[in-house]
Amino acid sequence: MLLGGAAREAAMLGFHIEPVFSYYAYHGPIFRAMVRLCHGKEDGISNYGFICHCKSCGQSQTFGFAELGQISCGCADRTDATSITVVGPLWTGPLHDRSSITEMLNLAVEWGWAHTSENGVTLEKLLGTMIEESDPRLPPGYIRLDEIASRAKVNSPPLGTLIHSLQKEGYAACRSHIGANAVKTNCPISSCIVVAREIRNLR
Ligand SMILES: [Zn+2]
Structure with missing residues (x-):
């Protein structure tokens, strides 16, 4: 929602965004994100869209604006339209930039910060998880x-x-x-x- 808002504002001004990292903190709870504001429109696929969740089979899927009319689930239970929940529009692209997080992890090790922890999770482990989450094959959520x-x-x-x-x-x-x-x-x-x-x- 936060990234989606930033993406929308940027697009209206002729820019696009690239998330550097996104962090969810349990206390609050609060969601923080650092984004890079880039010149020009986003090229390629849009990262702003809708996520639909099928209560019947449990599958989630991402849809772009152009596909809004085609939202459905591939499961057998097509007859029940109420089984599908749609949220959005929101950011459906990557939450982090893998190379930036890798650089942060290297610096954290170098500066002796890697083993500082919050809620039992070390910085090293958190950044390691974020690097894994940056796999472009992974869907949102x-x-x-x-x-x-x-x-x-x-x-x-x-x-x-x-x-x-x-x-x-x-x-x-x-x-x-x-x-x-x-x-x-x-x-x-x-x-x-x-x-x-x-x-x-x-x-
Ligand atoms: Zn389904």
Whole structure:
């Protein structure tokens, strides 16, 4: 919402933005972002759009302004239009610039700040998570572990195991610095459910 507002204001003035980093702090809670204001219009795809979530199957998808009329979910339950929630317009692009965060991490190590921590998370770990979140294959948002578990009707699999299994299947997957028990992945929720069941059945 914050980045979307900045993107909209910038566009009206003939600029575009590139997020450097975005940080969600639990206390508050407060969402902070640093953006680079760049000359000219954004080239290529727009990062300002809508996110729809299907309550029926749990899948989230991103839609641009041009696709507003086509919002639907690919799941079998097409008949029930009320199962789809749409939020936006908001920023749907990357939250961080990977090279800037990598530079921050290198400086933090050099300056001896890497092990300072807040709420039990070291700066090194936070920046490491942000670097993983910068994977351009990842969609906006995250999937809560308990949502996968309840749809799969199994106990929540360990987050690290789930991420590793999704990566082995060829998907991009990582932790989210925003939600502690959540996974960011480009894997459809239907396949996340299959993977979660496989993990539980192996034990
Ligand atoms: Zn659906």
